Amino acid sequence: MIKISDLNFTYGNNFKLNINNLEINNGENLSIIGPNGSGKSTLIKIFSGIINYYSGKIEIENNDISKISKKKLSRIISTVPQDFTTIYDYNTENIIETSRYPYTSFFNLSENKEDRDIIDYAIKITDLERYRKKYYSELSGGEKQRVMIARAIAQDTEIMLLDEFTSHLDPGHTQNLMKIIQNYCINKNKTVISVFHDINLASLYSKRILVMKDGEIKLDGTPYEIITRKNIEEIYGFDCTVISHPIYKVPQIIFN
Amino acid sequence: MTKYLKKRGKIPLLVFLIIISFIMFLLFSSFGTVNIKISDTFRILINKYDNSVIKNLIINARMPRVAGSFIIGSILAISGNVLQLIIQNPLADPYLIGLSSGASFGAVLYAALTLIYSFSIPFGMESFAFAFSLFSTFLVILISKRGKKIPVVSLILSGVIVSSLFNSFTTFFTVLYWRNLIHVNVWLMGSTASLDWNDFFILLTVLIVLIIIIFMMSKYLNLLSMGEEMSVYSGINPDSVRLILLLVNILAVSFCVSKAGIIGFVGLVIPHIVRLITGPYSGITTFYNIFVGGIFLMFSDFLSRSLFAPTELPIGVITSFVGAPVFIFILKRSRKND
């Protein structure tokens, strides 16, 4: 179980992140939505260890993450950042291979068969076979995102943090990868926390949605509770119609 | 891994470089103000040569200088590469972070103190320069530190600030006492002339230690060169790893500065050329940097003593002459690829 209490953070400007209490169960597939600048990525960065100068506590199975070593943490949490670029020309395979570093000794330069298999598997399901030797910096936006998703999958952790991981994907890859991630939660009891701007995707694939605004969690509930015309109006200031998905019966929005 | 490299022909090329390095060593040891046959140099090396004057000249004056140049070139290239990777700036140079300005100041201060104020200082100008190059870089790191982090931008900025501070002191002394400081200035522009076997073995030890540390930290280096965030995702603390690598490289380059003054452009240009061949970072890049950097500096040393013989040009002038156009060429080329 993940437990966040009294979390406070600021970049030193007027943005303040403040989460008093948040609990996430193992195996949960949780979505976070909210307008631009509401602090979604900031929360992901704090959780993944990129930002470490916050006050408050984040616990995983009652262990404070600030007291867990970086290496151990990287065997528990994998992250797909909102965007990722490299300065030097690494190829796709090089980037994905780093996912196995948490499991090997740093002096050991070769990978074992298990590492190789899971990397190959991740490359296969993200449809990147053709891109193995291509420079990451020369890939398209969606291809880059798939590389980082493959990397997170190959890292094989209990918790996955996905920051808008479908934002550049075409519908085919989106559906495919959303299903794979959903199966991880159901079959392998992995905890997935994903940030979305696509409310319909969040509603379709997760049972619990958090709404962030101005650095705080404003709403927390099931898609049925969260996705109403009134709420959407209040969060985004945007007028929509809410309909029920013809097959899955979850709420979906359409633009007015 | 080796299979992958062989496919790209990287290992054969490396073997080729090693052989070329040895041939160049013989070649540059043979030619200079006194020329002998390459075969004779080889005979000297295997102790089958009789003329003791020539033998003495080659073995004790020229060879340590050629071999020392090679090692300095290797160290500068390796350090330049590591620095460029860990501070995520392909234009970084080992001298960027205040090292050379501190060394210059130390040398000038030493000369001023001993020659003008007749202080007696128990160690030489080299040690003084060494101490000050460490001092200036620590100052840079201290200023740029924010808590436990060293943000790259502030590292570069404080490098510029500390450098200009030390440089203004250097200029101050030079303007006041220019008559006494000419030879210091020549030394500052880089000089391999005074390298002896003792220097060579010290530098060789530095190089070996540097290589071992870099190999031990190979994975960390690989991650850091993909960025701070990638390091965190893959389970290392980028701040501490960067600090260790920074210190090790500064120390290594300071040794070079203390032995041969400031030799620019090697640490900037050679890693670029090597990256064009090998890609960003892997164990093999370090080996390439050893040989490409070494050959380049042996060649520069040769030019510095033969172009205007018997007058010697400072080797730093040669490396800049050769390095700057090469660098411009690389920049233009890589921009065309964008």
Ligand SMILES: Nc1ncnc2c1ncn2[C@@H]1O[C@H](COP(=O)(O)OP(=O)(O)OP(=O)(O)O)[C@@H](O)[C@H]1O
């Ligand atoms: N490195 C930074 N330094 C200073 N302020 C920052 C930094 N990163 C983000 N901010 C500010 O913090 C606030 C929250 O940013 P964050 O990236 O968490 O938003 P977000 O919810 O992920 O938005 P988006 O939907 O656009 O991705 C914004 O107002 C942003 O300007």
Ligand SMILES: [Mg+2]
């Ligand atoms: Mg964001």
